Amino acid sequence: MDKVIVQAKDFDLTTEVNRARSKNPQIGAIVSFVGTVRDLQSETLKSLTLEHYPEMTEKSLESIVIKAKSHWELENITIIHRVGKLLISDQIVLVIVTSKHRQEAFDSCNFIMDYLKTDAPFWKKESSDKEEKWVDSSLNDKKQKKRWEL
Template sequence: MSDQAAKNLIKVQAEDFSIGELYDRLKSNDASSGAVVTFTGIVREHVETQMQEMFLEHYPGMTERALEQIVEQARQRWQLGNVVVIHRIGRLSLNDNIVFVGVASGHRVNAFAAAQFIMDYLKKDAPFWKKEINAQSEAWVEQKSSDLDAANQW
């Protein structure tokens, strides 16, 4: 395992995560980082679909490799310290955590840019499938053109 790969924590899991513990992981053993930027995505209400829950599936093995490749692309663009990407799968309720992206870097500009890059490419390239569930129906969600546009900005 390379030194850079050792600074990565990438997981796909059904269990919730502790934002505080993940933040501490970003800071650990890395005195060269002067900035930590995190993003946490949560299940939000969609008034138009009356979504009450969401169900997330993934392609085991392929999904983790896709996330590793995205983080590696970020490392090629910016000097980064520890990087954490956690994505949940399974049935999630409103206000549940879905995804955590955290980046440590020597400078805030790199940390902000890398965190946004990772999230934009995760939405575009990571093989996750999302189903919205309400009291009457269930529907798989199509990839949004806005997500593709965000990744194409890079």
């Protein structure tokens, strides 16, 4: 019962965890990650705007789910990624992984986030008190993804 959604509206962690759990007695671990808009250290961030091409983005996220399930024995994966204009502290992304075992849930959640940061086709524009600029994956994001490449 995987769930992949790209939406403008916010999400509720508790509701989504309960849905992912789905009273499945095989689930022994639930790992969730919520990414939020954080302020920049060098200047004051006013907002982050995320744009995407719907069909391409959803296929990319579904591909990440398939990759994760090919590496680990998982029950459910939820990915909810927001688009549009977001302000400081707004939630951007939710990843929930359920599995029989905790280590698989932790590892696969990290894997999914690393691939979301580098491979998901979102265009991000940061608006600060100084400028507006489009941003790409950082070198650290790319380095984190490499740890999963065999």
